Amino acid sequence: MEVFAVPGLPEVEAGDDLASLVDERVRLRSDDVVVVASTVVSKAEGRRASLDDFAAGDRAEAIAARLERVTGESKDPRFAQAVIEESADLLMEAPFLLTRTRFGHTTVNAGIDRSNVPDADLLLLPEDPSASAEALHRDLGVPVVVTDTSGRPFRHGQRGVALGWAGMPASRDWRGERDRDGRELDVTVQSVVDELAAASNLVAGEGAGGTPVTVVRDWAFGDHAGSDELYRDLDGDFVQQALREWQYQDS
Structure with a gap:
């Protein structure tokens, strides 16, 4: 091969x-x-997507605050909102977001990428x-x-x-x-x-x-x-x- x-x-x-x-x-x-x-x-x-495309709701605000408390790192609630919207289910909310996508894949952060994305904040999975x-x-x-x-x-x-x-x-x-x-x-x-x-x-x-x-x-x-x-x-x-x-x- x-x-x-x-x-x-x-x-x-x-x-x-x-x-x-x-x-x-x-x-x-x-x-x-x-x-x-x-x-x-x-x-x-x-x-490609912008963080501003995702207005954080109450659940996203709470998840981001908890992750910040657990990890000691600043967490953007808009990112948490993007993960929620791209997921069929959140299996874990701490110490990280483990999700199941709509097509069945289980992964961290709904597979949303924040690297190698020119002119955008996020790259969502297909x-x-x-x-x-x-x-x-x-x-x-x-x-x-x-x-x-x-x-x-x-x-x-x-x-x-x-x-x-x-x-x-x-x-x-x-x-x-x-x-x-x-x-x-x-x-x-x-x-x-x-x-x-x-x-x-x-x-x-x-x-x-x-x-x-x-x-x-x-x-x-x-x-x-x-x-x-x-x-x-x-x-x-x-x-x-x-x-x-x-x-x-x-x-």
Whole structure:
């Protein structure tokens, strides 16, 4: 498998044809997968925002005041309001805002970015990353994965994760297949879109030197069943259920 960055992409602006920008810079093969950072998808879709777009309500004021008390850092209640409006649910309000987006992703601050956003305060996640991936897939003719970076429980650091995908299943479903000893697998579902996102993030990088689009070449899904169940439903998400019952105790 080879992963390489698409070179020479300009700063993406609202209304830009992202598929054309990619197609002009790389000759894609039919078996390629294009992996796109959600930041450039959001920029093309006009998801830049100003803090002044979010008039802080009582809940946002209370959250910002509590976070300031807990962390000792100044917190803008307008940012808290933006997080509230971009979230389907707030799982934690302290010591940080842990949220579930409308499309099912659990992340800090609703995935709102405050870096690499020229001429704006905030960059919001795409409203529907799988729909964004579907549009790019239709125009480019190859599978597309839209990604972000986020941390995970029990580990330091961040890694690439998939937010949306099109043209391929999210997961390889190994259930019913056999291991090397002939035992039938009954629980193994491999999230390939997350694994491709993480591999691509190694090449794309972070910060000022980051490149927002990569191509995965010579990788094949293989002869496996596919699954698109990436985000857990609440009924089967015991961690999320526990968080709903947990309260952070201010010192």
